[in-house]
Amino acid sequence: MVALLSKDHSLSIGTYNSTSRDFDLTKTIPLTVVAFAENPLYLDTVYTLNGHTTGYLVYNFFAPGPTDNSTAYDDAVDAAFGRFKAKGVTDLVLDLRYNPGGNEISTINLASLIVKGATTNDEFFHREYNSKVLEAIKKMGKRHY
Numbered sequence: 021m022v023a024l025l026s027k028d029h030s031l032s033i034g035t036y037n038s039t040s041r042d043f044d045l046t047k048t049i050p051l052t053v054v055a056f057a058e059n060p061l062y063l064d065t066v067y068t069l070n071g072h073t074t075g076y077l078v079y080n081f082f083a084p085g086p087t088d089n090s091t092a093y094d095d096a097v098d099a100a101f102g103r104f105k106a107k108g109v110t111d112l113v114l115d116l117r118y119n120p121g122g123n124e125i126s127t128i129n130l131a132s133l134i135v136k137g138a139t140t141n142d143e144f145f146h147r148e149y150n151s152k153v154l155e156a157i158k159k160m161g162k163r164h165y
Contacts, residue, residue, distance in 0.1 A: 028052050057086030060093055060119075064100035066107045075101075075109035079130065082122030094129045101133040 034045040062078040077100060085092040104112070112134065121127075124145075132138050149157065 055086070059086075059096065060122075061096045061100060063115075064103065066104065066109060072111050073107060073109050074111040074113060075104035075107075076113045076115065078115040080118050081120060082124075082126035082130070084123055084126050084129075094126055097126075097130060097133065 029051055031049045031051055032045065033047050033049060034043050035047065036043055058080075060080040060083055062080050064075070064077045067074045067076060077097075079097070084090065084094045114130075114134070128144050131144060
């Protein structure tokens, strides 16, 4: 998540004195912008039960990283699957129960780690819009189609 305001600023506040019935509008509070981010890779672990080595991954939303230019979260998912491979995982439990969706690049990254033999030529998803939605997207000037 990224802060809504991109630079530090001040907030002017007023106080009211009920005894004198006066407003004091001279107080200013400095506000510092801070970006908060949550790593969506909540848990990755390996269980061995009944002769099966099972990787368990809890992934709460699809995001490549905490900022637009970061791939830290995708890298963490890659590292988790590297640990799964090193421990000989043959089964996978992918826990997406709290995952509302998110970035397509991150969904593709995760799928490519799960699907054996996936290539860049394989279609992962296909979008098709009706003419009204497509026109609205074009007006927004974004490449969503």
